[in-house]
Amino acid sequence: MRYELYYWAGIQGRGEFVRLALEEAAAAYVDVAREAGGEGAMMRLLDGEEVEHPPFAPPYLKAGRLLVGQTANILLYLGPRHDLAPASEAGRLWAHQLQLTIADLIDEVHDTHHPIASSLYYEDQRPEAQRRTSDFLKSRVPKYLGYFEKVLARNKARGGHLIGAKLSYPDLSLFQVVAGLRYAFPRAMSRLEPNYPRIVALHGMVAARARIAAYLGSNRRIAFNKHGIFRRYPELDP
């Protein structure tokens, strides 16, 4: 079976957390919206009246007849199938808990440039974006990164992963968080990163994995840009 991933063709966005898991798993998949006619196929699953379990928004994953939406839910599904989650129920709940906390952080990243409305341009909410981003960099990023640094420190396995002695999907997602924050807020991150050595090391460890390195060097990895969740506006990162 070949998975079908449905996500916007031009951005990393939330789809990237799924792409990273599929790539690390060396899973067979099609990034549908990047194929000819793919965006139409994506919209038919979103809007089609015959879809019994319609998703609210991309990303969603088709696995045979199963259609799974919500980024963290897709990873919940993929994790145990591709050895990217612990075997026990307690371990899987812990992995999912970490993933949902990463999802909360990602929502806050989005709102740094869109604090008023997703439907408005950034330029129409710039003063609000500056106020929100200032708080985000001062209070929220340290709170989230401090949390994940603590989780890494308390993992008794000591291999540098979030959970146990092996890579799991939240490791891949935390890598993406660091990559995205570095892109969007290079100045703030250069100040902050020394406080989070375990997170920085995890980012490096993930980036060096053979399949991830190959993916990052391929044209399957879309470059960060001003349409995604992580955006670089210099005025937001003084």
Next chain:
Amino acid sequence: MRYELYYWAGIQGRGEFVRLALEEAAAAYVDVAREAGGEGAMMRLLDGEEVEHPPFAPPYLKAGRLLVGQTANILLYLGPRHDLAPASEAGRLWAHQLQLTIADLIDEVHDTHHPIASSLYYEDQRPEAQRRTSDFLKSRVPKYLGYFEKVLARNKARGGHLIGAKLSYPDLSLFQVVAGLRYAFPRAMSRLEPNYPRIVALHGMVAARARIAAYLGSNRRIAFNKHGIFRRYPELDP
């Protein structure tokens, strides 16, 4: 075994989605922070250095030695144990997908009164809150409620539930969404509700369930107030 729920004592907040599931299940639980000394116990699990799997924030649930955080993750755990989720894996993923979409809506509700920073008072972000709430009521509430109305319409079981022919935990959460939106935005909701008859009917059906009705009439149900996620500021609901 008696569950221990940890959540802020004075508000419904995100903890309410868990309370509703525990009440419907007639599960034995303690709402720890509402007991004498309970808030300290909650903070020790949040900050204690000996906690192997620390939560990021309340709510969290202790079930024997297991500690589970993140609202939707707690429901993922409770659902199959208390007949509040489908039996099949596909059904459970669908239930969780709906729950995560409700969680997204709840995040947006919070940001109507705190669009700039959770750490600031509402009064310090009132103009931004008005702008954000205006978009929320005009664009986002119809998008979310339209989605859940569609999900209800496509459920072939025709019993008025979100999933199949039985109550599941997302039904309880959607009840809470309606209750909260009615509290916070009574004028907007009186205009909007006629468009979503299935959601309104589901709210009524859940409210009429014996255990839920008993809960809502008890002092275990904290009243909505200006410290929770759903807040009534008349200027936001013109």
